[in-house]
Amino acid sequence: MQAIEAVPAQDAQRLVILGTGGTIAGRAALAGDNVGYVAGQVSVGDLVDAVPMLKHLPLDVEQVAQLDSKDMNFDVWKALAVQVAFHLGRSDVMGVVITHGTDTIEETAFFLQSVLKPAKPVVLTCAMRPATALVPDGPQNLSDAVAVARQVGAQGVVVVCAGQIHGADDVTKVHTYRVDAFDSGDAGPLGCVEEGMVRLFRPWPGACLAGSFDASAHDRVQASLVLPRVVLLTSHADADGLMVHALLAQAASGMVQPLRGIVVAGTGNGTLHKNLEIALLEAQAQGIRVVLSSRCVRGRVLAHLGQRFSEVSSLSPVKSRIALALDLLPG
Ligand code: SIN
Secondary structure (H helix, E strand, C coil), X not given: CCCEEXXXXXXXXXXXXXXXXXXXXCEECCCCCCCCEECCCCCHHHHHHCCHHHCCCCEEEEEEEEECHHHXXXXXXXXXXXXXXXXXXXXXXXXXXXXXXXXXXXXXXXXXXXXXXXXXXXXXXXXXXXXXXXXXXXXXXXXXHHHHHCXXXXXXXXXXXXXXXXXXXXXXXXXXXXXXXXXXXXXXXXEEEECCEEEECCXXXXXXXXXXXXXXXXXXXXXXXXXXXXEEEECCCCCCCHHHHHHHHHHHHCCCCCEEEEEEEEECCCECCHHXXXXXXXXXXXXXXXXXXXXXXXXXXXXXXXCCCCEECCCCHHHHXXXXXXXXXXX
C-alpha cells in the first residue's frame, strides 16, 4: 500500500476538546488495577492538563457528558451533535476532538458521521486503561487525536487509538483488554500517527459539499425526541421466533414506542435460522423493516437472487441499527 505523506498542521487555528467520560476518564483505587475502575470520573480539563504537548495550543475544553459509554443514549448523541455542529461552524475552529469510552465509540462515531458529514475533522479518542493506571494509554491517544485534528485537509469523523486512525464507518472494537483494541476490517485503518506526524493510507471520510457540516440531517435529528425504535437480534443455533413474537405483541399493545425496524445479525452472508426467519417474515409482512447484517467480523452481506428480505447492510449490526433508525426519522 502506498503511504500518502500528509501536510503538517498550521498553528493559528483553535481546537475544541469535548469530554464524554469513558475509561480514559476512569479512576481505580489501585494504580496497578486496569479493570476494577469506575469510568467517567476525571474531567476533560484534567485529561488535557495531563498532556504536556497540549499546553501551548489554542484549545477550548468542554464537558458534554460524563458517563460509561455502555450507557450511551440518543440524548447524549443529540447534545454532542449540537456542540460539534456549533464549534465546527466557528471560523476560528479547525476541528473537534471528543474523549469517549471504547465500548460504544464506534456507534457515536458512526452516528456523528451519518448526521453531520463534517467538512472539518471530528476525532474521537479513548483509552483501554484508566487515567490512574501505572501506564495509562489515554494521554498518548489524546495527543495523537489532537495531531489528527490539526492536520490540514483532514475531514469527517474518525477514531484514533493506539497510533491508528480509523474511519467511522469501518471501525469496530475487537478486543476486550489490549490497548490496540480497534480494527477496521477489510478496509484497514485510514492511517497512523507517528511521533505526532500523520501518515494517511487512504482518503478521509466523505464530507458534505457545502458548509462545515450537513445542516439538514442535523436538523432532522434535533427535531426528534427519540430515535425510531429499531431492535437488534442475533441468529444462532437453536434460534427461534420468540423474541420477534414478543416484540410484535408488545408493539400491538400500544404500551411502548412503536417498533419500526429489526436488524438481525445473521450467520455468514446474513443467513438465518429457519425458525427465526419465519417470525421475521411475519414482522416484515406487518410493515416492520427488517435489515440483514452479519455476525462475521469481516466482509459484508451480499444480496442474492431469491432473498426473502429486501434490505441487507454492509455495516456491522450495531451500525446497521443506527443507520436504519436514522433512515426512519421523519422529514
Ligand atoms: C466505556 O466505554 O466508557 C468504558 C470502557 C472503556 O472506555 O474502555
